[in-house]
Amino acid sequence: MTTRLFRFEDFRLDAARRELWQGGERLVIPPKVFDCIAYLVEHRDRAVGRDELIAAVWGKADVTDNLLDQVMLRARRALGDTAEQRRFILTMPRFGFSWVAPTEEVAAPGASPVAMPSPALPEAPPLAAAEPAAAAVAVPARQARVRRWPGAVAVLAALVLAAVAAAWLHGRRPADTAVASAAPAALVLPVEVRAEGAFGWVRLGVMDLVAERLRLTGRPVLPSDNVVALTRDRGPWTRGSPAAADLGRVAGASLLIAGEAVLAEGRWRVALRTILGTDNEILVEGQASDVLDAARLASDQLEAALGWSPGSDDPLPGDPALALLLRQVDAALLADQTGVARRLLDGLDPDHRTLPEVRFRHAAVDFRDGDLAAAQAGYEALLGSLSADDAPLLRARVLSGLGNVHLRRGQPAELEALSDQAIGLLAGQPPSAELGRALTGRAIARSTQGDFDAAMEDFARARIVLESVGDRFGLTRVEVNIGILDARRNRYAEALPVLTAAADRLTAFGDFTNELYARVALARARLELLDPAAALAGDERLRELIQNEPSPALRRYASLVRLLVQNANGRLRAGQVMAEALSTDAAAAGDGVMGALAAAMVARAALAQGDAARAAAEAARALQVDWSNEGPLDYARTWRILAVARQQVDAPAEAQATLAALRDWVADRTDGGIRIQLALAEGALAPPAQARTAYEQALALAETRRVPAELIEIADAYLPWLIREGDLARAGVLAGRTAGWAGRDYEAALLQLRLQHALGNLTGWRNALARARTLAGERVVPAELLRAPSPQDRIVSGAPSGA
Structure with a gap:
């Protein structure tokens, strides 16, 4: 048997086995990304229209252009096809795409190539690592356990990891340069290059040089990695165009500078012009035999034309040849071409390779390529040769780089210690991108160790610093972290606008993995604030992001949140399909915890619909x-569901045993949310006097936490109990506290319906029933509430039982 094998450059694509290899390394890419690459390769003899590609890969026509563009962006990144001159996938304007790389098709034996180890990709576990399922319900243990990173904290780590790899590229600024934080930020666009020969690096290299020199004047200038992310596959940029205005708005920049580098008759001409932010276009140019000298001259002329005070000289080495090569290295890293950067560094002579600037970049390339051992060795050796007095900024960068290695390895204590050192070196200096990154790193370390207040202080400081130096990308990631920590501290109303704005900016930056984290946190915050419709409005974007996310663990976690959103909107059939798919995926991956979480969500929905038998079965499965x-x-809630469900299926002994296990587990925990779950379980199983005490205790705890969803959860158990006990006065007070959410949340609407029915208020009952039915979706309104009440049905409020 033979299979079709395609070779292009150092890649080989096995369409039958759905494998893409680069050299001896198998690349891990999302399925749709592979499908798009494979289809274009197989039809490389012609251009492929967008509609044709969508139909071939997705099999349907309702896929958005935005989704296709995201997938093609990821395809290009996987192939390293990020230069201005496309090597593999060429966009055909207003039509589609064309495969342009020389490709050889060969017949290969049916067996796969010799298996190589998969690359060690960083995966942020959504809630936990996989655990084997036990044969029976595991009684919750009280003894101390080795603490893994909780899901939201792992999110914070992933957000930083996505930023650190190239962060040093845009932080080069002498420590004595002042930053005018009140001044508007400037943005330097990639330059257009007109030259014959291997000058592709000039596009980003000159952009980076000009931005750096403008930054030396003390003005905030967007870091180059921000600009690369914002301008990828966009443009062209012309003065006064809507595209330029939109770019300035998204980037937070009021001054946009475009450039052109032209080589003619052995001399370079670099021209810079303002396309946004000045009343009239400012056009300057510099000419020299060396492109970097021409760029420096043009930058100096632009500073003078803008009325800015001139800055100091470049911080790169004085050796022109070495400075040129390091610019090429930096441009390669900005373009995600680590192989090019490594070849340039390896081509240096032995004396140059020992220089700190070179060794630092070599360690950074190792980190970007996932070789953590080599990166750590490089950073540690460099630390041993750098003096804090002579090179404080470079030493701080090395400390941050080494801290990122420890972060990738899940060692927050080491990260915190290294970040402390970096912050100490930069203390008293003007704000810098490096200080912002060091503060962010320490915040991550503290949050993973449970010190949320200290983490929030560091995030707040990092936010101020990054904003003052114009690092919009770093600022956005910090804001996502702040939003997540606000949510972890039950400050959902504060988290909502922060997460919303940050998620939209991450879309513009093309940072889709971190956008997925942000939108997952956003969906959960909206559910806690009892706005399920708003959470559902963001579901399509969540689905698109999940579909193209390469991390299986993150896909499962985000799918779990989608399941919560479906159930909260009464889309029970869709939720059931998602739960089954999630359980199957988790089982195949050996992810016992995610399978348990899916079962816990099914149990919660079943109990809410009155199916106690299924709720008990699913909760028991979740607690294996x-x-x-x-x-x-959620773990405490699942134990409470199991106890209540067992009580409802006439298994009181098992229910009491479950309550005892929950009580034992909660005994040494102080979290208010956990103790609310225990109080609700005790209220459901206790005699009337003790039940009232337990429910009132839950209410008191909810009052301190001020989470709307928790108040509804308590009222959902307590209000029917009060009605059965004849205490309509107290039931009315409780219903009044939840009435504000009855227009958008089904459970809140159901509480109003229960009260109006108990009061025998026909008009109020009709209005409440109409509202509940509007919000119910596929949920079934309890049969006893569908019968119109009569005055004789009115429950007479009496003295509270057990009073």
Whole structure:
């Protein structure tokens, strides 16, 4: 048997086995990304229209252009096809795409190539690592356990990891340069290059040089990696165009500078012009035999034309040849071409390779390529040769780089210690991107160790610093972290606008993995604030992001949140399909915890619909795995559901045993949300006097936490109990506290319906029933509430039982 094998450059694509290899390394890419590459390769003899590609890969026509563009962007990144001159996938304006790389098709034996180890890709576990399922419900243990990173904290780590790899590229600025934080930020666009020969690096290299020199004047200038992310596959940029205005708005820049580098008759001409932010176009140019000298001259002329005070000289080495090569290295890294950067560095002579600037870049390339051992060795050796007095800024960068290695390895204590050193070196200096990154790193370390207040202080400081130096990308990631920490501290209303704005900016930056984290946190915050419709409005974007996310663990976690959103909107059939798919995926991956979480969500929905038998079965299945350290509140809730469901199916002895196990687990925990779950379980199983005490205790705890969803959860158990006990006065007070959400949340609407029915208020009952039915979706309104009440049905409020 033979299979079709395609070779192009150092890649080989096995369409039958759905494998893409680069050299001896198998690349891990999302399925749709592979499908698009394979289809273009197989039809390389012609251009492929967008509609044709969508139909071939997705099999339907309702795929958005935005989704296709995201997938093609990821395809180009996987192939390293990020230069201005496309080597593999060429965009055909207003039509589609064309495969342009020389490609050889060969017949290969049916067996796969010799298996190589998969690359060690960083995966942020959504809630936990996989655990084997136990044969029976595991009684929650009280003894101390090795603490893994909770899901939201792992999110914080992933957000930083996505930024650190190239962060040093845009932080080069002498420590004595002042930053005028009140001045508007400037943005230097990639320059257009007109030259014969291997000058592709000039596009980003000159952009980076000009931005750096303008930054030396003390003005905030967007870091180059921000600009690369914002301008990829966009443009052209012309003065006064809507595209330029939109770019300035998204980037937070009021001054946009475009450039052109032209080589003619052995001399370079670099021209710079303002396309946004000045009343009239400012056009300057510099000419020299060396492109960097021409760029420096043009930058100096632009500073003078703008009325800015001139800055100091470049911080790169004085050796012109070495400075030129390091510019090429930096441009390669900005373009995600680590192989090019490594070849340039390896081509230096032995004396140059020992220079700190070269060794630092070599370690950074190792980190970008995932060789953590080599990166750590390089950073540590460099630290041993750098003096804090002579090179404080470079030493701080090395400390941050080494801290990122420890972060990737899940060692927050080491990260915190290294970040402390970096912050100490930069203390008293003007704000810098390096200080912002060091503060962010320490915040991550503290948050992973549970010190959320200290983490929030560091994030707040990092936010101020990054904003003052114009690092919009770094600022956005910090804001996502702040939003997540606000949510972890039950400040959902504060988290909502922060997460919303940050998620939209991440879309513009093309940072889709971190956008997925942000939108997952956003969906959960909206559910906690009892706005399920708003959470559902963002579901399509979540689905698109999940479909193209390369991390299986993150895909499963985000799918779990989508399941919550479906159930909260009464889309029970869709939720069931998602739960089944998630359980199957988790089982195939050996992810016992995610399978347990999916079962816990099904149990919660079943109990809400009155199916106690299924709720008990699913909750018992969920608790076969101890995931208490990963989601302690949901874990406690699942034990409470199991106890209540067993009570409802006439298994009081099992219900009491379950309550005793929950009580034992909660005994040494102080979290208010966990203790609310225990109080609700005790209220459901206790005699009337003790039940009232337990429910009132839950209400008191909710009052301190001020989470709307928790108040509804308590009222959902307590209000029917009060009605059964004849205490309509107290029931009315409780219903009044939840009435504000009855227009958008089904459970809140159902509480109003229960009260109006108990009061025998026909008009109020009709209005409440109409509202509940509008919000119910596929949920079934309890049969006893569908019958119109009569005055004789009115429950007479009496003295509270047990009073």
